[in-house]
Amino acid sequence: MRITRATEYAVRCILFLAVNGKGEVVGRKEIAKYMEIPGQFLGKIAQQLAKAGLIEIVQGAKGGYRLLVSPEKISLLNAVEAISGEIFLNDCIMRPASCRRSATCSVHCLWERARTQLRNTLGEVNFAKLMEGESCFGPLEGSSRQGR
Amino acid sequence: MRITRATEYAVRCILFLAVNGKGEVVGRKEIAKYMEIPGQFLGKIAQQLAKAGLIEIVQGAKGGYRLLVSPEKISLLNAVEAISGEIFLNDCIMRPASCRRSATCSVHCLWERARTQLRNTLGEVNFAKLMEGESCFGPLEGSSRQGR
DNA sequence: ATAAATAAGATTTTTTTTATCCTATATTGG
DNA sequence: CCAATATAGGATAAAAAAAATCTTATTTAT
Ligand code: SF4
Ligand code: SF4
Numbered sequence: 001m002r003i004t005r006a007t008e009y010a011v012r013c014i015l016f017l018a019v020n021g022k023g024e025v026v027g028r029k030e031i032a033k034y035m036e037i038p039g040q041f042l043g044k045i046a047q048q049l050a051k052a053g054l055i056e057i058v059q060g061a062k063g064g065y066r067l068l069v070s071p072e073k074i075s076l077l078n079a080v081e082a083i084s085g086e087i088f089l090n091d092c093i094m095r096p097a098s099c100r101r102s103a104t105c106s107v108h109c110l111w112e113r114a115r116t117q118l119r120n121t122l123g124e125v126n127f128a129k130l131m132e133g134e135s136c137f138g139p140l141e142g143s144s145r146q147g148r
Numbered sequence: 149m150r151i152t153r154a155t156e157y158a159v160r161c162i163l164f165l166a167v168n169g170k171g172e173v174v175g176r177k178e179i180a181k182y183m184e185i186p187g188q189f190l191g192k193i194a195q196q197l198a199k200a201g202l203i204e205i206v207q208g209a210k211g212g213y214r215l216l217v218s219p220e221k222i223s224l225l226n227a228v229e230a231i232s233g234e235i236f237l238n239d240c241i242m243r244p245a246s247c248r249r250s251a252t253c254s255v256h257c258l259w260e261r262a263r264t265q266l267r268n269t270l271g272e273v274n275f276a277k278l279m280e281g282e283s284c285f286g287p288l289e290g291s292s293r294q295g296r
Numbered sequence: 297a298t299a300a301a302t303a304a305g306a307t308t309t310t311t312t313t314t315a316t317c318c319t320a321t322a323t324t325g326g
Numbered sequence: 327c328c329a330a331t332a333t334a335g336g337a338t339a340a341a342a343a344a345a346a347t348c349t350t351a352t353t354t355a356t
Contacts, residue, residue, distance in 0.1 A: 027332075
């Protein structure tokens, strides 16, 4: 029940690009160095982010990555799912046919609820917020009170 | 971002024991057959459930497993964490020292929030509810409105 | 005693994750 | 145009985690 390292790296990468300004090209090595990401691995991750339309890859000397979408329009969920694919918590949520009980299983329903809630929480915060660091404090707007 | 098969099996096992009644000994093979769990694998899982104090293992002929705790006192979270250990969503939540940014990182805070929320959701439902199947419908008592 | 059942440790197999290697390609600047 | 610089992209390797099974030992009912 963990996000993968690749996902964590992707979040850091987007965050760094966001801080440097949307549209600004930042070298892969620079990102890797500052965000402590294995350089080549970042390359692979960038490919997926590009495929998801979040960044553009600029080749050649002075190449690097450029954020295509405004930070406030990228949610943490977008970043996570761009790398790991849609979040399901259990196989039966992804493919109900994988378990013959799924239609009537009350546990199944719980997973579904937990999943929706998790996705909502991650979907509520965007990278503009994350840059500011404000998301640490107070309740998220639009969400009913929950923890902290 | 998935629960493991072992965890899913553990949940099924407890559910089956709960349906058969607390204190009742049910053979491992019977559980495995009805709940479609690889028999020997269930043995391993049972060891962990026993270590967590949820079940008792009864050896010998007519042996099997016996639920030690009332279904209403076992939350889904208890079952999950008995097998997978405490839920953290990211390494930095488990060991803040693993990332030097953790003290000031706003993403870190988000993971913390998501984690708390997830654990709360799983902690709110118990196996008595799951047996009834009621947990599928309506909001969970005690929780502010969320999804569905 | 014997048969029936699980325990427990070791081991194997499979899958996923993480990372790197290598050749190709694009871009900049002289 | 050429050389230097950087990333792309496919293949592969290494490591870790998950899933399952094998083997021998132990326990208990009859
Ligand atoms: S038993 Fe329920 S929760 Fe488990 S896999 Fe089947 S449908 Fe999903
Ligand atoms: S950057 Fe933030 S979220 Fe990522 S590991 Fe470090 S503290 Fe955690």
